Amino acid sequence: MLRVLTRGLLITSVLATPSLAAAPEAVSQARLRADVESLVSFGTRHTLSVQDDPKRGIGAARRWAEGEFRKTSAACGNCLEVVLPERMVMGDRVPKPTRLVNVVAIQRGTERPNEVVIVQGHIDSRVTNVMNATADSPGANDDGSGTALVLEAARVLSRNRYPTTIVYAVLSGEEQGLLGGKLLADYAKEQGWTVKAVLNNDIVGNTRGSDGLIDAKTVRVFSEGPRADGDDKLRAAARRFGGENDNPSRNLSRYVAGLAAPELAVRQIWRTDRMGRGGDHIPFLDAGIPAIRFSVGVENYDHQHQDLRNEKGKVYGDTIEFMDFPYLAKVTRLNVRALAAIANAPAPPETKVEAAVSTDTKVSWNPAPGATTYCIYRRATTAAIWGKPFVCEAENAGSRTLKGVRGDDWIFGVSAISAKGSESPISSAVPGGQFAPLK
Incomplete structure (x- = not known):
């Protein structure tokens, strides 16, 4: 220290080292697995899937996540306020008006409740064709892992009180164009929150890459370089005075790296996201809010955005057997440490x-x-x-x-x-x- x-x-x-007691050891690998199993059981969680079926589709999955937050709130004396921000959306990947709903639990700070740190993952899933809303799409790792992490962080952190607010968010519509992230960023602005940090967790539950490389010792944290909300005046000032590597999201990434424990190192990636990809932290960056993305050290492209199939003995699809739950528990513990540290600290x-x-x-x-x-x-x-x-x-x-x-x-x-x-x-x-x- x-x-x-x-x-x-x-x-x-x-x-330098994780120093604030956040009870990360209370993270349960068994609960993380049970949550992913529950998410997979809904068949598909595609944003355009059925919303009124009690057992299948995005609607059933959202109601289940809401129920988990309410159980956690009951266990901590109703310390969580569960809200369901929603809007009707259309777009390139949403051809007809569709109800978009996020599931959000708010743990109000005891001293400065308008200071907020957000942890989030997206609940929706997809197969090869992003418009296929009926095929089975387990979405175990993408992003059942991130959703389970958010639910578990709420269970662990709700046992304590913090000076500032923690928001636990399960987002919809990521695969259809980062729609849930935009909805939550807008909601935060409407609430008048001062958002100190957003921790986006997307694909945080595997350790074997599609080339066979195994990495169970690092998690990647992505952060943008020049600010997304910068203008020509800011760019001109940065050219003269420097700071291209010092926007708040980059410093947030450095901060989280300083909280890493020996069990899991942070590998900082100094770009907004992976090559040609995106995540629900980006709408927050567009709004000028510090945000970073957690993702696995090595991705397995055979088990994300794939139809369930077997081709010449090779298995494709985002199913639970390709996940590593001890690793997911380590990433969850890192998030818990970071959330507690930020919620305890001033802005x-x-x-x-x-x-x-x-x-x-x-x-x-x-x-x-x-x-x-x-x-x-x-x-x-x-x-x-x-x-x-x-x-x-x-x-x-x-x-x-x-x-x-x-x-x-x-x-x-x-x-x-x-x-x-x-x-x-x-x-x-x-x-x-x-x-x-x-x-």
């Missing part, structure tokens, strides 16, 4: 730096509700990750002049720490570095 003694203040940094402060034509650098920041201390970080412009804090301020002065530190040579950032020592992700002092929409 990284411990920094600065001006008489002892800081424990979550950026990252908005930060700026002044260093032009000077041998000194002035770093300043806006106050973050719930913060009692701020730590200033610096790293070389060519460095990939943050190191230990450069200096920490206990008196909340709002700025610090770093004597003899030439700003041209460094990227600077500031984190906010609560009275109990919970530390936020670092907010970089670069154009567009703030953890908030630009528009």
Whole structure:
């Protein structure tokens, strides 16, 4: 654990090791398997499938997920508010008006309920033809794994209380055009939430690739480079002052990597998503909200987006026997640690730096509700990750002049720490570095 003694203040940094008690050991591999088995039992969960059948289709699957959230809420004294945001949709992959419904459980924060961290996975499934709404489409890994992770995170984290809000979201319509992600991003805006982070989990339950390569030791975390909500003015500023590698989602990825345990390393992938692919974190990025995607270390393309079949002895289809539940439990534990850390911490402060034509650098920041201390970080412009804090301020002065530190040579950032020592992700002092929409 990284411990920094600065001006008489002892800081424990979550950026080095997982330090906040989030009971990740309470994650149950057996419950994860049972949830995926339940999801597979609905035959197909295609967004265009039947909605009023009690046993088959997207409607039955959604009602089951809602029921699981309500069971969890009953067990914690009704600590979860279950809501069902919906809208009618049409599009390239939705040829007729279709009811789209997300299943969302809200665990309100005890101090700052409008500060929110979201964990999500999509419940809908598909086969080879994205418009085939009737064929069996088990969707065990894509994305039964992510849905099971969200349900299990709610069971574990609902046993405790946090200063800020955790939202557990089961989304529909991902395979038809990221429709559930857009619905939830819009809902968050309508609620007036300040969303500090979105953890999107999509295909997080296998360890053998379609080429036979096995990787049970890493999970990939994808984060965008230049901000999706940036404009020409921001791009011009970034060209002059740097920061192309320091948007909030990239710093969120660094933060989660710092929380990884020896059982599962984070392999950061510095692109928005996989080549030619997408996920439900993208609508949040479009809205200027920090969001990252968790996905397996190696994908198996024979077991995603495939008709169920056997060709010359080779089995195709996203069925449960090709999943690795010990691995899914490890990814779930990492999410639980990250959710607890972010929910316990203040929001990252908005930060700026002044260093032009000077041998000194002035770093300043806006106050973050719930913060009692701020730590200033610096790293070389060519460095990939943050190191230990450069200096920490206990008196909340709002700025610090770093004597003899030439700003041209460094990227600077500031984190906010609560009275109990919970530390936020670092907010970089670069154009567009703030953890908030630009528009």
